[in-house]
Amino acid sequence: MPRIDSIDILRDRLRLFIAERDWGQFHNPKNLAMALVAEAGELVEHFQWLTPEQADRLPPETLAEVEHEIADVLIFLVELADRLRIDPLAAAEKKLALNAQKYPVEKARGRATKYDKL
Numbered sequence: 001m002p003r004i005d006s007i008d009i010l011r012d013r014l015r016l017f018i019a020e021r022d023w024g025q026f027h028n029p030k031n032l033a034m035a036l037v038a039e040a041g042e043l044v045e046h047f048q049w050l051t052p053e054q055a056d057r058l059p060p061e062t063l064a065e066v067e068h069e070i071a072d073v074l075i076f077l078v079e080l081a082d083r084l085r086i087d088p089l090a091a092a093e094k095k096l097a098l099n100a101q102k103y104p105v106e107k108a109r110g111r112a113t114k115y116d117k118l
Helices: 007-021 029-045 052-056 060-083 088-102
Strands: none
Touching (some): 007 060, 029 060, 060 088
């Protein structure tokens, strides 16, 4: 199989993987969104109670587990976007443009303040 080096290749591999297992019947947007949140929760568990410094220096075995959780989150996100016919890269591009308007550099630089409080 070709290396996964784009969202399109990942999406196509996911389609094949799901079709081979006849899982499409279970992968409606509601279930995919719920699975995505569950996997994000599993990702967060690895950082719970760590200091920021500890979170920046995860031991190799924890980092490997975090890598798996990031993969799960990405997989469910790409599948959800595919199911809803949303191009995740185009959506991200639009959102970055909106965020640039909400968080102008001159107001937001070095601040973690929400846009409506800047």
